Amino acid sequence: xxxxxxxxxxxxxxxxxxxxxxxxxxxxxxxxxxxxxxxxxxxxxxxxxxxxxxxxxxxxxxxxxxxxxxxxxxxxxxxxxxxxxxxxxxxxxxxxxxxxxxxxxxxxxxxxxxxxxxxxxxxxxxxxxxxxxxxxxxxxxxxxxxxxxxxxxxxxxxxxxxxxxxxxxxxxxxxxxxxxxxxxxxxxxxxxxxxxxxxxxxxxxxxxxxxxxxxxxxxxxxxxxxxxxxxxxxxxxxxxxxxxxxxxxxxxxxxxxxxxxxxxxxxxxxxxxxxxxxxxxxxxxxxxxxxxxxxxxxxxxxxxxxxxxxxxxxxxxxxxxxxxxxxxxxxxxxxxxxxxxxxxxxxxxxxxxxxxxxxxxxxxxxxxxxxxxxxxxxxxxxxxxxxxxxxxxxxxxxxxxxxxxxxxxxxxxxxxxxxxxxxxxxxxxxxxxxxxxxxxxxxxxxxxxxxxxxxxxxxxxxxxxxxxxxxxxxxxxxxxxxxxxxxxxxxxxxxxxxxxxxxxxxxxxxxxxxxxxxxxxxxxxxxxxxxxxxxxxxxxxxxxxxxxxxxxxxxxxxxxxxxxxxxxxxxxxxxxxxxxxx
Numbered sequence: 001x002x003x004x005x006x007x008x009x010x011x012x013x014x015x016x017x018x019x020x021x022x023x024x025x026x027x028x029x030x031x032x033x034x035x036x037x038x039x040x041x042x043x044x045x046x047x048x049x050x051x052x053x054x055x056x057x058x059x060x061x062x063x064x065x066x067x068x069x070x071x072x073x074x075x076x077x078x079x080x081x082x083x084x085x086x087x088x089x090x091x092x093x094x095x096x097x098x099x100x101x102x103x104x105x106x107x108x109x110x111x112x113x114x115x116x117x118x119x120x121x122x123x124x125x126x127x128x129x130x131x132x133x134x135x136x137x138x139x140x141x142x143x144x145x146x147x148x149x150x151x152x153x154x155x156x157x158x159x160x161x162x163x164x165x166x167x168x169x170x171x172x173x174x175x176x177x178x179x180x181x182x183x184x185x186x187x188x189x190x191x192x193x194x195x196x197x198x199x200x201x202x203x204x205x206x207x208x209x210x211x212x213x214x215x216x217x218x219x220x221x222x223x224x225x226x227x228x229x230x231x232x233x234x235x236x237x238x239x240x241x242x243x244x245x246x247x248x249x250x251x252x253x254x255x256x257x258x259x260x261x262x263x264x265x266x267x268x269x270x271x272x273x274x275x276x277x278x279x280x281x282x283x284x285x286x287x288x289x290x291x292x293x294x295x296x297x298x299x300x301x302x303x304x305x306x307x308x309x310x311x312x313x314x315x316x317x318x319x320x321x322x323x324x325x326x327x328x329x330x331x332x333x334x335x336x337x338x339x340x341x342x343x344x345x346x347x348x349x350x351x352x353x354x355x356x357x358x359x360x361x362x363x364x365x366x367x368x369x370x371x372x373x374x375x376x377x378x379x380x381x382x383x384x385x386x387x388x389x390x391x392x393x394x395x396x397x398x399x400x401x402x403x404x405x406x407x408x409x410x411x412x413x414x415x416x417x418x419x420x421x422x423x424x425x426x427x428x429x430x431x432x433x434x435x436x437x438x439x440x441x442x443x444x445x446x447x448x449x450x451x452x453x454x455x456x457x458x459x460x461x462x463x464x465x466x467x468x469x470x471x472x473x474x475x476x477x478x479x480x481x482x483x484x485x486x487x488x489x490x491x492x493x494x495x496x497x498x499x500x501x502x503x504x505x506x507x508x509x510x511x512x513x514x515x516x517x518x519x520x521x522x523x524x525x526x527x528x529x530x531x532x533x534x535x536x537x538x539x540x541x542x543x544x545x546x547x548x549x550x551x552x553x554x555x556x557x558x559x560x561x562x563x564x565x566x567x568x569x570x571x572x573x574x575x576x577x578x579x580x581x582x
Contacts, residue, residue: 001109001231003084003109003224003227003228003231004060004082004084004224004333006108006109007058007060007084007104007222008058008059008060010100010103010104010108011056011058011086011100012058014056014100015056016056016057016058016086017053017054017056017057017058018057018058018059019053019057019058019059020059021059021060021061021062021333021334022035022040022041022061022062023035023062023281023282023283023336024062024063024064024277024278024281024283025278025281025282025283025285025292025468026040026041027041027469027548027549033064033066033291033292033295034063034064034065034066034278034292034295035061035062035063035064036063036064036065037061037063037083037085037221038059038061038063038083038084038085038219038221039085039087039198039219039221041061041549042057042087042089042219044549044551045089046089046164046200046217046219047164048090048214048215049549049551051089052512052534052535052536053534054089055088055089055090055091056086056087056088056089056091056092057086057087057089058084058085058086058087059084059085060082060083060084060085060224060333061082061083061085062080062082062277062334063080063081063082063083064079064080064274064277064278064295065079065081066079066295072266072267072270072271073262073263073264073266073267074263074266075235075236075237075238076192076226076229076237078225078237078270078274079270079271079274079299080270080273080274080277081223081224081225082223082224082225083221083222083223083224084221084222084223084224084227085219085220085221085222086100086218086220087217087218087219087220088217088218089215089217090215090216090217092218093199093201093216093218094130094132094133094136094197094199094218095132095136097197097199097218097220098133098136098137098140098169098197099136099140101171101195101197101220102137102140105171105194105195109227109231111173111230111231113141113142114180115173115174115180116142116146116171116172116173116174117142117146117147117148117171117172117174117184117191118137118142118146118147118148118169118170118171118172118184119147119148119149119150119154119155119169119170119172119186120133120134120137120147120148120149120150120155120167120169121133121149121150121151121152121155121156121167121168121169122149122150122151122155123149123167124151124152124156125210126210127156127167127202127210129149130167130169130199133167133169133197133199134147134149137169145182145183145184146183146184147184148184148185148186150186154170154186155167155168155169155170156168157198157200157219158204161206162204162205162206163203163204164200164202164203164213164217165200165202165203165204165210166198166199166200166201166202167199168196168197168198168199169196169197169199170193170195170196170197171193171194171195171196171197172184172186172191172192172193172194173191173192173194173230174190174191175190175191175192175229175230175235176190176235178190192226192230193226194222194223194226194227194230195220195221195222195227196220196221196222197218197219197220198218198219198220199216199217199218200213200216200217200218200219201213201216224242225237225240225242228240228241228242229242236262238258238262238265238266238269243269245325245329246269246273246322246325246326246329247265247269249321249322249325250265250268250269250318250322251265253312253316253318253321253322254310254311254312254318256310256311261310264306264307264309264310265306265310267302267303267306268303268306268307268310268319268322269322271299271300271302271303272303272319272322272323272326272348273326274299275296275299275300275303275323275347275348276323276326276327276337276344276348277330277334277337278292278295278296278299279296279340279343279344279347279348280327280334280336280337280339280340280341280343280344281336282336282467283467283468283479284467284468284479284574285468286347286570286574287300287347287350287351287354288570291470296347296351297351300348300351300352300355301351301355303319304319304352304355305395307319308395314352314356315352315356317349319348319352320345320348320349323344323345323348324341324345327341327344358389359389359391361389362385362389362391363399365385365389366385366399366403374405375405375406376405376406376407376408377396377400377405377406377407377408378408378411379408379410379411379412379414379415380415382396382407382408382409382411382412382415383412383415383416383419386412386416387419393407393409393412393413393416396412397409441473441581442471442472442473443551443552443553444553444558444559444560444581445471445475445476445581446471446476446551446552447508447540447552447553447556447559448476448498448559448562448579448581449466449469449471449476449478450538450540450544450546450548450552451497451498451501451502451540451543451544451556451559451562452476452478452494452498452562452577452579453465453466453478453480453524453544453546454497454501454540454543454544455493455494455497455498455501456480456494458493458497459490459493459494459497460480460482460486460490463481464480464481464482465480465481465524466478466479466480466524467479467480467481467570467574468570474580475565475578475579475580476578476579476580477576477577477578478576478577478579479570479574479575479576480574480575480577481573481574481575482573482574482575483573485567485569485575486567486575491564491567494564495562495563495564498562499561499562501540501541501543501556502556502557502559502560502561502562503557504541504556504557505555505556505557506540506541506543506555506556506557507540507541507554507555508538508539508540508552508553508554508555508556509538509539509540510536510537510538510552511536511537511538511539512534512535512536512537513534513535513537514533514534514535515533515534515535518535518537518547521537521545522545523537523539523545523546523547524544524545524546524547535547536548536549538552540556541556559581560581560582561581561582562579562580562581562582563579563580563581563582564577564578564579565578565579565580566578
């Protein structure tokens, strides 16, 4: 059974339209590095904007989550995963949503009723206990003993600090050969969550005040990796059909068994898969020391360390062979994998070469320590080896042991935790996520990127297009293909053009049309495959036409004065502009 296809078929039969999977790198959400859930690309429509496909939607969405990065290596966590989802944008609500979930699980996937249990929001403050959801579960045959009421920590959803929010109901499956308990205990880890239905019926403002939403939405999600493992009766996701051929490939390449090497092998295959999807994304992410590029670099270097630990020759093509297998597995569903295959393999190979040189530098640093007759590697040196030369503490211990030296491991971990806390504090704003991101300033910046794109086409050349953008309340960032550093004259021409169009107070029109019409009209249609058959085009006077989800101002005169603050290299052949509106 192909669960992706069965899921889409079921919801299409029930009046839903399938929407394409959005890119991993979000286009209109500056608060996160990656799309972490199926709902993220739908933010404008959850806020009330009309979706071209209507009010009932479904899809399978590529997601990357890094909150569990340190957990990778166990049976259930992944950095990349696929989320199956269905949405109601102001159409059906709790009873229908719960009914769809229950029918799909019990009738299509044939999961026995006795293995299911649910949690429901117990209510808090002015928001009452969700008896509507609980009663619907009772009607469907879930016994009272299998319904647990939980508080906001577990069963209330809000993205960010303010915005649409509401209670949710989660569905659990008893994944064990033990006798199924009569009463459901959410703390019993034999019960695993397989589906979540979020009911967005309230709005929380910046002062914490709660009011009812005019448009009530349903947002659901079911992790593909987890449900496949459940249906196939395995308690290790990496033993499911999603991973079997990939793990088998790694076993053959290493001449090692998965049994006894589980943690390293899980990290290797997980991180290669995630690296493939990030590198294949239309945003053109390359390994770097910032943002998505930093994550890509970290993933590649992490799997190389584990490969070294298993005795794999890291100068071999072990990772490229696994990456090629992953591309072949997924290209039917995500066309960018085959389209960008050569680029992906090149990214992995180049980063591996760089890291190999970094490791050599680290080994030379060790030689200096030995020559100084150091008996103990102190915490500062151990952390420098980790932070500067990419040495995990395990590698430091191995090298020290070979030389009869000790390591201040406790001091290293104290230093490591201090570093983690600083990183978390520094990036707190970036990872809030949510529906509260589209401020008036950010809306202006978003419109300004369209003007910047149009200006660069005139100044640099018609092949310029957006490779990636990031918007914060302070500035916009725009990446584009260019083979040279922009001259001062080119930057001034670009600024002058944008400001000329702002002064002309051009109208910003939102037009819905078919994808075919959009292409014929000359609208900017980069990565056209990701868009549905009916698209939204924003037209700015006779200057710019682009497919986009918004938000935008109504006239360019609202933007203020445009100024380029910095123009720099992002990666090979890609330049980056940072600009503000004064």
